[in-house]
Each structure stands twice: as structure tokens, then as C-alpha cells.
Amino acid sequence: MTPALDHKIAVLVFLENEAGEHLLLLRAKPPNFGIWSPIGGKLETARGESPFECAVRETREETGFAITTADLHLFAMIAEKAYEGNSHWLMFLFRCRRPLPALPPDIAEGRFGFFSRTAIDALPIPETDRQALWPVYDRYRDRFVALKADCAPGRPVQVDIEEITPATA
Numbered sequence: 001m002t003p004a005l006d007h008k009i010a011v012l013v014f015l016e017n018e019a020g021e022h023l024l025l026l027r028a029k030p031p032n033f034g035i036w037s038p039i040g041g042k043l044e045t046a047r048g049e050s051p052f053e054c055a056v057r058e059t060r061e062e063t064g065f066a067i068t069t070a071d072l073h074l075f076a077m078i079a080e081k082a083y084e085g086n087s088h089w090l091m092f093l094f095r096c097r098r099p100l101p102a103l104p105p106d107i108a109e110g111r112f113g114f115f116s117r118t119a120i121d122a123l124p125i126p127e128t129d130r131q132a133l134w135p136v137y138d139r140y141r142d143r144f145v146a147l148k149a150d151c152a153p154g155r156p157v158q159v160d161i162e163e164i165t166p167a168t169a
Contacts, residue, residue, distance in 0.1 A: 007088045011055045012040035013072075014095045014137060015063070021114035023100055024123070025062070028110040035124045036113070039063065051092035059096065063104040063112075071098045075141050080128070082152040093133075095141050131157045140164070 015023040015038075024036040041058040043049050049057070052069040059067050076093040104112050115123065120134065132149055136159075139145075144165040150158040 005082060005087045007090065009043045009045060009051075009090045009092075010040055011043070011051050011058060011092045011094060012038045012133075013055050013059050014038050014093070014141070015059070015065070015100045016096070017101075017103075017114050018099045019114075021116055022120060023063070023104075023112055024115055024120070024125075025107075025110045025112055028108070032126050035126060036115075036120070037126060037129060052094075055092070055094045062107060062109065063100065065100055065104070067096060067098060071096055073097060073142075075144055076136050077146045078132070078136070079148045081148070081150045093136070095137075128157050132159045 017023070023039065025039055026036050027033055039058060039062045041054065041062075043051065043054045044057075051074070052072060055072055056067055056069060059065055072094045073096075074092060075095050076091075078089075078091045078093065080089040080091060082088065103114060106112070117134075117138070121130075125134075128149070128151055132147075136145060136147065144163075146162040146164075148160050148162055
């Protein structure tokens with residue numbers, strides 16, 4: 001049985017430079033302290049913020065890069081049950097179509113780095129990112145997929161596809 005936990009709504013934004021390297025943040029705060037992950041944050045639900053508006057805001061706040069919703073492609077929605085046993089998450093994953101011109105300066109949440117997709121596999125990243133997030137990015141970044149993931153502690157992450165657009169043959 002899935003435990004009764006708070007539900008959080010958040011975005012992740014996948015940014016690349018002109019060379020196609022991915023921007024990651026070495027997190028200086030929990031969650032994911034001391035490991036690399038894409039930028040993102042929680043929706044300001046009290047303001048009625050949409051996932052696209054949140055992705056634009058988080059990109060500007062964390063990197064200083066001003067984008068618009070037209071620069072974004074929503075490629076995945078993942079409902080994570082019992083992430084780290086602490087909460088349920090509804091995550092919207094965006095790929096920014098505009099390349100980031102330069103490495104952003106360090107922020108309170110951590111420091112940035114650009115990495116090739118191959119190099120990311122050797123970095124300290126969240127295990128759920130390794131098992132689910134990056135494989136989803138690799139396969140669906142130019143499409144759309146809706147997933148659910150059971151992240152309950154003590155067992156492997158179970159990911160199920162709920163919809164793919166356009167449908168595969």
C-alpha cells in the first residue's frame with residue numbers, strides 16, 4: 001500500500017550549450033545535496049503558476065537566462081510515488097530549445113557545470129535519475145511521454161509508461 005504523503009509539483013529544465021553539453025547543478029542543499037542534477041523547482045501553486053511559467057521562472061532565477069514558454073518543449077510528465085519515502089512528486093520535464101550562451105555563476109543552491117551526455121553517466125547523480133530520468137530524456141526528449149514511477153525505498157524503481165505521443169508503431 002502506498003503511504004499517505006504530501007504531494008509536490010515541480011519542474012526540471014534540461015538546458016544545453018551550443019556544443020550540446022548539458023547544464024547540471026551540483027546541489028549544495030537537500031534534496032540531492034552533493035550530487036548533480038538539472039535545474040528546476042516547485043510550482044508556486046498559491047499564485048496559480050503553470051508548469052511552463054515555473055520552468056521560465058526557475059531558469060531565470062537559477063541561471064540568469066531569460067527564456068519564454070515558446071523556448072520550451074514539455075517532453076515528459078512523471079508521477080513519482082514515495083520518492084525517498086518522503087513525498088509524492090508530479091514532475092514536468094522540459095527541454096529548452098535555445099542554447100545557453102555561457103556557464104552561469106555559482107548560486108546559493110550550488111555550482112554549475114556542462115557535461116556531455118556520456119560524462120553524466122559517470123557523475124554522482126540521484127539513483128532515480130540514473131534509472132529513470134536520463135533514459136526517459138534519451139528516448140523521448142523530442143516527443144512526449146507520461147510515466148508513473150514507484151520510488152518506494154528498499155526496492156528498485158519501477159517505471160511504467162502511461163502514454164506516448166506520437167504513439168509508437
